[in-house]
Amino acid sequence: MACPENMFFLIVLFISGVLVCFGQRDLITTMPDRLDVLTGSCVQIPCSFDIPHQNKYTFNSAILPSGVWIKENSNFRERPDRVIFNSSKLVNRYQGEITGNISQMNCTTVFFNVTTNYTDKYYVRIESQPYRATDPDKSVEIDVSDLPSSPILTVSGEVKEGIPVSLNCSAVAPCPEHPPELTWTLPTQFTTENQLQENPDQTKSVLSTVTFTPSYLHHEKNITCTAVYPVGTSNKTTEHNMMLNVSFSPKDTSVSISPADSVSVGSCVNLTCSSTANPPVTNFTWFQISEGKTTQVASGQSYTLNVTGDGGLYYCEARNSHGCGKSNEVQLAIKGQEDSKTSGVGFWFLVSGVAAGTLGVILLISLISLFVWRRNLRLHDGLERTDSPQGQNSPVGTVCTNQATAGEEPADDQPEEIHYGDIDFSKLQTKDAAQDRVQGQESEYAEVNVTGSRAQVPHLNYLDGLYAQVN
Structure with a gap:
């Protein structure tokens, strides 16, 4: 059994420890751990406090308590210069204002015109007669910088x-x-x-x-x-x-062919499917279109095949977790088919060209022939008229048309007169007439001069199968 002296000592030690513990937490404050502030700006320190139950009777809210801010260390008795602001004083080291209601345990404070010297830790002390306490376990760190922190x-x-x-x-x-x-x-x-x-x-x-x-x-x-x-x-x-990291289905899906030039039947061709997707494409599928029917022929980003006679149409599909994308259809270029197509097209253009040229030549010749025929016809008419000059007797009389302008009509006040002349047919030579008949000339024309004015006489005389028009 322990002696009474030792027991008393233990009890005193326990009570002292409890008192010391409560003495360290006479004030419990709540503040941010850190504040980043700009040089030349202001800083608002959100602050609230609570008083442990055993000390609440000493806090007199009826009398406006004072708020005190201590810099660097909560112990200011040996360093009074650590007190930088006291709301009960008019002049302080820091320009500030307690915007919270201390009677309602709100110690929020604003400091103005902050400089880089403000960078430090700060503690709060509340003074209210007879209550006075500082919280040494809670502080706010203020970091003043010339540049703001990034959003x-x-x-x-x-x-x-x-x-x-x-x-x-x-x-x-x-x-x-x-x-x-x-x-x-x-x-x-x-x-x-x-x-x-x-x-x-x-x-x-x-x-x-x-x-x-x-x-x-x-x-x-x-x-x-x-x-x-x-x-x-x-x-x-x-x-x-x-x-930005945007998720989307395959886009810009396309097919590339290697070799890119035309290939022979039986050779190998490699088809590659490309697509843009996020997340990346997880599955590529190949399809062939032949005789209007679509058939799945392979899977994978690349597809190697032997070229057949018809070549065929091919396309690919790319798929990820958000959907799929389809490429355009591609046709394999076969050498033989290309040559035959090119030859056929060349032959057709050649035949068309020859036909067009021939038609052009025929048309040109026809135009030239027509022009020559018309020209000869005009020359022939001119020669017939110049061969029998006016006033010269011919074997047979020739009708000479009026040279007046077409459409010209005689005046109304001058009646048309008809003049008759005698025709002497004794001058006709039988020999000449016979020769003309042999030559197949069935008609003879004679030009007869008449006295007086010349008028057209629409009068035909029939003689021995010869016709004469008298003017």
């Missing part, structure tokens, strides 16, 4: 072709009075929505949400979220880039 980009779910998707961009707002402005750069049309929101640690940030419908053309394209922070009379800018 954060996040995607809500998988980005699939044709399905609307939302992208979120978040930028911290250490000075809620001057929050950053967020803008987007995307390779397509979009709509945005911006709002100032509170984070779980009670800090503020600006959230911008953009909504758009992605296409396979947007795959691996960059998007940018830019944050512009107003600082005094100038701005400070930062941005975050991200590459």
Whole structure:
């Protein structure tokens, strides 16, 4: 059995430990662990506190408590210069303001015109007669920089072709009075929505949400979220880039042939199927079209075959988890078929050319013959007229037509007169007439001069089978 002295010692030690433990947590504060601040801007420190039950009776909320901020270390009794702000004083080392209601245990504080010297750890102390306590176990670290921190980009779910998707961009707002402005750069049309929101640690940030419908053309394209922070009379800018990862079915599916030139029947040809897809193509299938019937002939990205007489039509299909894509149909070029087709076409053009040339020559000859015939006809008429000059007696009289202009009519006041003349047929020589008959000339024409005016006499005299027209 332990002696009474030892038992008493243990009890005293236990009570002392409990008192010491409660003495270290006379004040329990809640603050962010870290704040990133811009030089020349302001910083708001969200702050709240709680008082353990055993000390609440000493906290007098009726009298406005004071909030004190201590820099570097919570122990300020040996270093009073560590106290940089006291709400009960008018002059402080740091320009600031406690915006929270301390009576309601809200110690939120704003510091203005932050400089790089502000970078450090900070503790909170609450003073209210007779309650005074500091929380040495909780501090906030302030990091002051000349450049703002980059915004954060996040995607809500998988980005699939044709399905609307939302992208979120978040930028911290250490000075809620001057929050950053967020803008987007995307390779397509979009709509945005911006709002100032509170984070779980009670800090503020600006959230911008953009909504758009992605296409396979947007795959691996960059998007940018830019944050512009107003600082005094100038701005400070930062941005975050991200590459889009769009899921889509196979696109631009095509077939390449090796060798590309025409091949002989019986030789080997290699067909290769190419396609763009995300995720990559997992299955390639080959089809042949022959006599209007489509048949699956192989699988795999490449297909090697022996060329048959008809060559045939071929195409491929590429498939992934989002769908499939079909290539255009390709025709194998066969040497023999190409030569025969080329020869047939050449022969046809040759025959057509010869026929056209022959027709042209015949037409040309016909035109020339017609021209010569008409020309000879005119010359013949001219010679007949010049052979019997006017006023010369001929074996047989020749009718001479009126040389007046066609369509000319005699005047109404001058009646047409008919003049008659005597014809002496004794001058006709029988020998000459006989010779003319032998030569097959059945008609003789004589031109007779008459006295007076010349008039056309439509009078025919028949004599021995000869005709004469008297003018």
